Amino acid sequence: MGKYVFGIDVGGTTIKMGLFDVEGQLLDKWEIETRTHNNGEDILPDISKAVTSKMEEKGIEKADVAGVGIGVPGPVNDSGIVQGCVNLGWGKVNINKDLGERVGLPVKAGNDANVAALGEMWKGGGQGYSHLVVVTLGTGVGGGVIIDGKIISGASGAGGEIGHIHVQDGEAETCGCGNHGCLEQYASATGIVRLAERKLASTKVKTKLKAGSVTAKDVWDEVKAGDLIAESIAEEFGDYLGKGLAAIAAVTNPEAFVIGGGVSKAGDVLLDYITKYYKQYVFKGSRDATFKLATLGNDAGIYGAAKLVLV
């Protein structure tokens, strides 16, 4: 095994790249553009060139590199095959094989949300735990479910799709996935806005939140300021998320939940609302799970991709 490892996080507009030592020390970090034209055919060649250039720049030999880990925005099976990545323009791609042949190094690919979870376990809020769930509250609700240090990718790469646990009957609006009443419809940044606008449309209680233009950040800022309506929205959010995380716990019985994504910038107050309802819904054997905030922010993906090679 080499001394170095590359961790790569492929997004729809930029590709984040990190050079690490095998202990997880980040030695260098940079970005390249994601060129999605022509069905994204340049993406893997671009990554290969960027890795090779960095090795030349640093005087690193192939024998010194344990491998290249890569997270992509779509389902990836255990062999590194994606059936399609809409955001990248890709159809079916065998990432491990294709990129591996280009770069001449072992390559291991995973789903970006799952990979970010691995990063938080390795060097972030989940350090010290090997049975954990990382929940990413951003535009959507993503996550990674880790058992004994390994991500559950599932039979066809659709493991850890925790944003699509059904938590509400009778929802009229449709989730991005086509279903109704998914966790993501209430616990993502856009979900919090949905809860807030519904609340504001149905209450006459005075609040600083402005109907029509409220953001998730506004809600949490006003929760901290003691706004009663903001607090009632946070209770609803906590109820939905607590219910969803309790369902995960009934399946995997984790030691810890790590909460990340843009919404988690609200800080510890978020955890108070989640744990209140989690404890109400969860099976007693999982009641003592620890709740932590994620700490790696946008770097979780490159850390986790590097770890993918070392698992």
Place this chain on the structure above:
Amino acid sequence: MGKYVFGIDVGGTTIKMGLFDVEGQLLDKWEIETRTHNNGEDILPDISKAVTSKMEEKGIEKADVAGVGIGVPGPVNDSGIVQGCVNLGWGKVNINKDLGERVGLPVKAGNDANVAALGEMWKGGGQGYSHLVVVTLGTGVGGGVIIDGKIISGASGAGGEIGHIHVQDGEAETCGCGNHGCLEQYASATGIVRLAERKLASTKVKTKLKAGSVTAKDVWDEVKAGDLIAESIAEEFGDYLGKGLAAIAAVTNPEAFVIGGGVSKAGDVLLDYITKYYKQYVFKGSRDATFKLATLGNDAGIYGAAKLVLV
């Protein structure tokens, strides 16, 4: 590795025992009494004696035995330690170590529902699948969630407690676990009776089901006979169970669900009602999971216990 393996399923009244070859052929099967007096202190010695006697009877040497697998009714961690088994009278017991020293063979213990799941994967309805969920619909709802051929036992042995996924808000009755609205309250044999009695108390539609004395078997018999009220109860059952299984699929993305336990004796009609609602609630990436009936019945536990040694 030896040629033989013992699989033992410890229940509150009897201990089922099986002698298998390592290919999974059941060579002999018998039962002994579960002596639970004095905090169940005789249970492991009794098992040890039964195994030793069988080896003498069959002329089997220790070197010929791969080990002894054992399922017990309570949470068991990966080291074979239980913190307590109410039905056996046990407090904390290190089964692997204690029974291992008595019998002089490698011992591996697991939770009985999880172990039965492993049995169905190995030689029952789940043959050919390595990512599957075995659901046991009996007095309660138990199960085993298997990923890559291994049971998820969880951080503290409470993995696969799928009967306690929350599927109904506002339930007034309390589940055995202390929560309200658990899957087990609607999809177990007693849960089906609950649904039936509620339906019968609120309808004037003619039905052959008798309020006050209906059983789960009555409901399924009448479903097959075309009774409209029985069918509406089956729809409710399917809705709850489909919702719960979809939540599991969002976490682990299995290839297959195997439905067992007393309720599964109703046969394929059961699967029709479950899959209808499963497909409605599940994330699209898991929509094509296969649904099968369990086939090993009460022997699933001894098969799975044997397999525990061979994993």
